[in-house]
Amino acid sequence: MVFDEARFHELLIERFGAPASPGVELGIGDDGAILRSDEPFVIAKDASFDGVDFVASECGARAAGRKALAKNLSDLAAMGVRPWCALVTVGFPDGATEVDASALLDGLAEAAGPFDLAIVGGDTKRSPTGLLLDVTVLGLPGVRPPVRRSGARVGDILVVTGPLGGSIGGHHLTFTPRVEAGLRLNEDGHARAMIDLSDGLSSDLHRLCAASGVGASIDGAAVPVRAGANLEGALRDGEDYELLCALPPESVAAMIDQRVAVRVGTVVAAAEGVTITTGEGCRPIDDAGFRHRFGGAG
Amino acid sequence: MVFDEARFHELLIERFGAPASPGVELGIGDDGAILRSDEPFVIAKDASFDGVDFVASECGARAAGRKALAKNLSDLAAMGVRPWCALVTVGFPDGATEVDASALLDGLAEAAGPFDLAIVGGDTKRSPTGLLLDVTVLGLPGVRPPVRRSGARVGDILVVTGPLGGSIGGHHLTFTPRVEAGLRLNEDGHARAMIDLSDGLSSDLHRLCAASGVGASIDGAAVPVRAGANLEGALRDGEDYELLCALPPESVAAMIDQRVAVRVGTVVAAAEGVTITTGEGCRPIDDAGFRHRFGGAG
Numbered sequence: 001m002v003f004d005e006a007r008f009h010e011l012l013i014e015r016f017g018a019p020a021s022p023g024v025e026l027g028i029g030d031d032g033a034i035l036r037s038d039e040p041f042v043i044a045k046d047a048s049f050d051g052v053d054f055v056a057s058e059c060g061a062r063a064a065g066r067k068a069l070a071k072n073l074s075d076l077a078a079m080g081v082r083p084w085c086a087l088v089t090v091g092f093p094d095g096a097t098e099v100d101a102s103a104l105l106d107g108l109a110e111a112a113g114p115f116d117l118a119i120v121g122g123d124t125k126r127s128p129t130g131l132l133l134d135v136t137v138l139g140l141p142g143v144r145p146p147v148r149r150s151g152a153r154v155g156d157i158l159v160v161t162g163p164l165g166g167s168i169g170g171h172h173l174t175f176t177p178r179v180e181a182g183l184r185l186n187e188d189g190h191a192r193a194m195i196d197l198s199d200g201l202s203s204d205l206h207r208l209c210a211a212s213g214v215g216a217s218i219d220g221a222a223v224p225v226r227a228g229a230n231l232e233g234a235l236r237d238g239e240d241y242e243l244l245c246a247l248p249p250e251s252v253a254a255m256i257d258q259r260v261a262v263r264v265g266t267v268v269a270a271a272e273g274v275t276i277t278t279g280e281g282c283r284p285i286d287d288a289g290f291r292h293r294f295g296g297a298g
Numbered sequence: 299m300v301f302d303e304a305r306f307h308e309l310l311i312e313r314f315g316a317p318a319s320p321g322v323e324l325g326i327g328d329d330g331a332i333l334r335s336d337e338p339f340v341i342a343k344d345a346s347f348d349g350v351d352f353v354a355s356e357c358g359a360r361a362a363g364r365k366a367l368a369k370n371l372s373d374l375a376a377m378g379v380r381p382w383c384a385l386v387t388v389g390f391p392d393g394a395t396e397v398d399a400s401a402l403l404d405g406l407a408e409a410a411g412p413f414d415l416a417i418v419g420g421d422t423k424r425s426p427t428g429l430l431l432d433v434t435v436l437g438l439p440g441v442r443p444p445v446r447r448s449g450a451r452v453g454d455i456l457v458v459t460g461p462l463g464g465s466i467g468g469h470h471l472t473f474t475p476r477v478e479a480g481l482r483l484n485e486d487g488h489a490r491a492m493i494d495l496s497d498g499l500s501s502d503l504h505r506l507c508a509a510s511g512v513g514a515s516i517d518g519a520a521v522p523v524r525a526g527a528n529l530e531g532a533l534r535d536g537e538d539y540e541l542l543c544a545l546p547p548e549s550v551a552a553m554i555d556q557r558v559a560v561r562v563g564t565v566v567a568a569a570e571g572v573t574i575t576t577g578e579g580c581r582p583i584d585d586a587g588f589r590h591r592f593g594g595a596g
Contacts, residue, residue, distance in 0.1 A: 004591040030436065030447050030509070031376035031494055034453040037335070041322050044330035045385040045419055045434055053425035061550035078329035086342040089432050091350075096592040100569075121343055126590045128349035129427035134387050136343055136434040139330065149328050172396050196329055211328070293302040294422045 004099050007125040008090065011098070015086040015105050016119035021085055023140075024118050028048035033087070033120035035138070041084065042139040042146050044075035050093075050130025061073040061100045061131060063173045065107025068133035071095065073177035073191065074110060074241045077197035080147040080186025081139035081178065090134030115179070129227040147186050152193035152246035152267045153210035159245050159261035164201055165229030166263065167239040175241040178278070182259050185245045189255045193246040198291025208244060209274055220278035232277070238290040301396050303422040304333050306388065309396070313403050314417035319383055321438075322416050331385070331418035333436070339382065340437040340444050341374035348391075348428025352471065357367055359398045359429060361471045362406025366431035366500065369496070371409060371475035372539045376494035378445040378484025379437035381477060383416040386430040389425030394564035399514040413477070445484050448511035450491035450544035450565045457483075457559035462499055463527030473539040477560050485544045487553045491544040498536040498587025506542060514582065518576035529576070538589040
């Protein structure tokens with residue numbers, strides 16, 4: 001039997017086509033899906049390419065599929081909302097088989113984890129190179145609206161949900177998106193601003209501060225560092241997929257006591273800049289995390 | 299100046315970041331966008347890869363960007379809804395420049411045409427090969443709900459919105475998505491079922507019939523054929539991006555008189571199959587349009 005887009009479509013529908021997802025009026029199989037939400041919803045979109053985000057010949061299609069979806073769920077986590085549904089583009093390399101497709105779907109299912117995530121659409125096609133994945137996710141807020149990057153205020157406390165640095169050693173393929181933590185930080189912690197640490201604390205902290213019009217003072221000794229990494233890696237490596245969150249001071253103790261997050265610093269005035277204090281003193285944090293570069297200015 | 303994802307982000311926001319789009323509570327620049335719709339909305343997602351959907355070295359980034367978005371708008375057209383907003387993934391090859399990026403954005407703008415389409419998110423990254431594009435579009439219904447593939451009834455009239463076949467000669471890069479026609483067929487024509495002709499009339503007619511549980515009888519002499527193509531090409535070539543629509547008999551005359559579409563056949567019982575009648579008699583139409591194939595069954 002030839003493995004083609006029609007067969008992948010069948011496999012996808014078997015696995016993800018019809019969970020009991022409220023608001024999905026029409027799922028996969030038409031020109032578009034029809035969705036309904038009575039309240040504002042969140043949408044995000046993130047691609048994962050063989051040779052850029054994973055090496056399929058080493059990690060396999062399952063890990064690739066898992067990462068492609070998990071990165072997107074991390075964006076929903078950063079908005080403090082619950083996963084609702086997804087659309088998935090798969091570009092299969094020549095020679096891909098049903099075994100590869102099953103592994104990919106296993107990886108998507110593993111990333112979806114406890115969430116009844118309907119896959120309501122997408123695209124299946126031939127890739128001109130290795131495996132190409134692109135996922136769009138939608139999320140629904142619970143009792144509180146989505147959390148933006150822009151709400152941090154001077155005096156807020158900065159927390160992160162887990163250890164940072166050295167993700168390339170394996171964590172970038174195996175991380176669990178912090179959906180539950182994001183919901184807790186939003187609903188119980190009344191998070192003022194939140195972002196997921198995809199490009200490294202140094203870059204993502206700058207983004208949160210820029211969006212909020214504030215500065216930050218990080219306590220170097222408080223930054224949780226992954227085993228095998230160091231503080232510099234925690235600042236720069238990226239792909240941690242933990243959450244960085246600005247909490248109002250009154251809700252910090254509960255979030256820390258309940259092990260949702262650990263304290264790493266304080267929101268300060270923009271004029272004070274973005275700094276880190278270590279045993280060697282206080283220095284600016286460069287915006288030095290990962291950024292895709294293509295070429296000259298043309 | 300280095301051309302990187304941050305610079306492309308700036309260029310994108312300059313061009314598409316802040317149109318006056320109702321329902322866009324938070325646009326591009328956060329982990330996710332926040333959207334609101336009081337009524338059900340349509341979402342679709344379609345990728346376009348260099349070497350599969352276009353040849354960037356021949357057509358340039360502008361035509362590539364135009365096609366990537368136009369294909370998606372064609373899916374909204376097929377649901378009879380109005381474009382609302384989009385999320386765009388761009389994988390830039392090594393050596394891409396700001397000139398390429400500007401051309402790409404010109405192409406997106408050209409496809410967006412008269413619609414105030416907000417680009418509310420997406421992903422910008424390095425491609426392991428040529429230009430890689432993936433677009434997610436959202437659409438909002440007007441006075442009538444979205445049109446599915448599944449509503450055709452025996453006795454409905456089948457119409458198409460323009461000539462078919464030979465798209466590879468250039469039409470696949472220059473087509474105008476039939477958004478206005480789709481809205482007219484839905485709102486004035488009370489379309490019962492609709493699909494866009496992306497993989498060829500032969501395949502897409504089978505899809506509409508399968509979804510609706512009906513058959514179809516096509517009048518070969520009535521199928522509009524693009525100059526330079528023949529009837530066989532009109533059935534099989536694909537990438538026409540015209541609409542195929544099943545109309546209730548009472549609304550056909552108005553749609554034809556107003557040149558929204560032309561009549562090509564009739565919806566019949568499923569047991570009669572999917573057939574075409576030409577001067578040589580009546581024969582089945584094979585489901586023989588374009589389908590991406592990858593390899594063996596593994």
